[in-house]
Amino acid sequence: MALSARCTFSSTWKPATSPGRLQRSLPIKTRARRLHIAAAAVSQAVTQELTAPAAALRSIATQLGATHNAKEQLQLLMKCAEKLRGLPGQARTWSNRVMGCTAQVWVTAELDAAGRVVFAADSDSRLTQGLAFLLEDSLSGLTPDEVAEVNVTALSELGIDPHLLTPSRSNSFLTLLQAMRKRATLLGSGAQLASFPSLIISARETVPVGAFAEAQARYLNPDQTTVDALVRALTSKRIGVVAHFYMDPQVQGVLTSAAAHWPHIRISDSLVMADAAVRMAEAGCTSVAVLGVDFMSENVRAILDEAGHTNVQVYRMAADDIGCSLAEAAESEAYAQYLAEAAKDPHPGLHVVYINTSLRTKALSHAVVPTITCTSSNVVQTVLQGFAQIPDLHVWYGPDSYMGANLAQLFTALAQSSDDDVAALHPSHTVESVRKLLPRLHHFAEGICVVHHMFGSEVTNLVRRAYPDAHLAAHFEVPGEMFSLAMEAKRQRDAGVVGSTQNILDFIGAKLSDALQHRFPERVQVILGTDAEGGCASCPFMKMNTLKALMRVCELVSTPGEALLVAQQPRTYTQQVGARSMASVGCEPILHMRGFQKTGKLPPALEADVIARGNSRS
Structure with a gap:
């Protein structure tokens, strides 16, 4: 069974209480509907097929789309808020709270006699009440499976003025949608879904749930x-x-x-x-x-x-x-052949090698193809800078196949986004330049860490079903399924991060800081799809x-x-590579990375080496 972990940080933590059942019923829609909604600020890289809004939203969408006057749209949403029946005080519990919203939001779900879901929502914000009504009215009456399969595309389909629907409100809307999907899934399963080891951390205490979480809690004392x-x-x-x-x-x-x-x-x-x-x-x-x-x-x-x-x-x-199985993959005959193919390519070539490899690998690789080391936190910038700095460059990344595939996926998404999105990541690139570099990005296909391999489809499916409203963190080294899920959460509702361990820690810290600024108690729930939480720490x-x-x-x-x-004592590698020691040659790719980290550019010596070896083959 693959492992992941769940952390919940609370500004004020209380035991969950059981929600009261909803004392009302709503008309049951007889036709299955899908609501396709996402934040206006979501990246244009989302390429899911758009369909018409749910039937109950069509008249509202028509009215909202008829004007770009934010004042008139606000008035319309206020009317929607008046139609929301709300929840009694006893239903406004921690268990019904939708965490991660800029306002307080609650939602309940139950099955009617026909096995269809009946939702009820409420908020302490009038505008959020209006948005909640759209979801409550549209999704009530669907089966649990139909709600769970609701896809997310664009809130702009409703034509709401972006000055009215700020990114934070859009994210709240999407978080509410994901919370409703989660509750529908639980109703449909007939039982509690399997859960991950969890740490619930508050100012007063740390509550571990599960054996692995208990071990993590002991780390604190x-x-x-x-x-x-x-x-x-x-x-x-x-x-x-x-x-x-x-x-x-x-x-x-x-x-x-x-x-x-x-x-x-x-x-x-x-x-x-x-x-x-x-x-x-x-x-x-x-x-x-x-x-x-x-x-x-x-x-x-x-x-x-x-x-x-x-x-x-x-x-x-x-x-x-x-x-380390990953480091050993870089010393295989397959990797040597991969680099030999790179050395024969007539274009300028740069080998970007993951830091998690031996000094011997770095030395022998550098002797074949000009090499720079990277970490999970700087690999994206290293690759993009190489393409920006050297015309017609081909980049050969290795040995981590998951990281290589995730890089390709990330750049493919960028190629379908906007120039502003690309420039935010690297100012020298545009959508067009990213699109052109894709055929020149190569990655090794046979190098995996046996531990990272655990974070595949089984875990991802559980996260998607049981925790669609959580924040998701995925390390660059995990399989594409988990990486894609975190990317999706990042694009759709600013609730995901992909990158290094430090990137993940920074993300969690930022989300916790945001929650502490709220005027009400909040929880930050994070699914950690990364090797630190049960992966490499469990490596023999x-x-x-x-x-x-x-x-x-x-x-x-x-x-x-x-x-x-x-x-x-560690190996010192006294063998010679050409006229130099293996240790000296193996350090050079690391020193190239140090130079890149200081200046943001490939060091002049590396750039000259890439161009000179490329010219010698052309």
């Missing part, structure tokens, strides 16, 4: 004795610790608490791990413990050497290989990074027993 012992060992021997985000929750909890007393502890992505190690060496740390897989410790060792800190020792957490290799292993390293450092740690 680590054993103080263990924390103190670790701090003493690190401080007395001046050992720095760099750990990847995808650690076991217990390990992260202890490290986070220890960092309050010993500043040379950093939990981050793989690139920042190496940067942090350099700063630790500059601050006087004589050893660095790396909690991650082998390519991470190799990168730390190589960057320390490039920075002149060859005397600082680097230790992994095991003598055995701490592998990542699980080799234990607190026991870290304490053993600390005990042996600066003692005669430190010789026992030789087998835990």
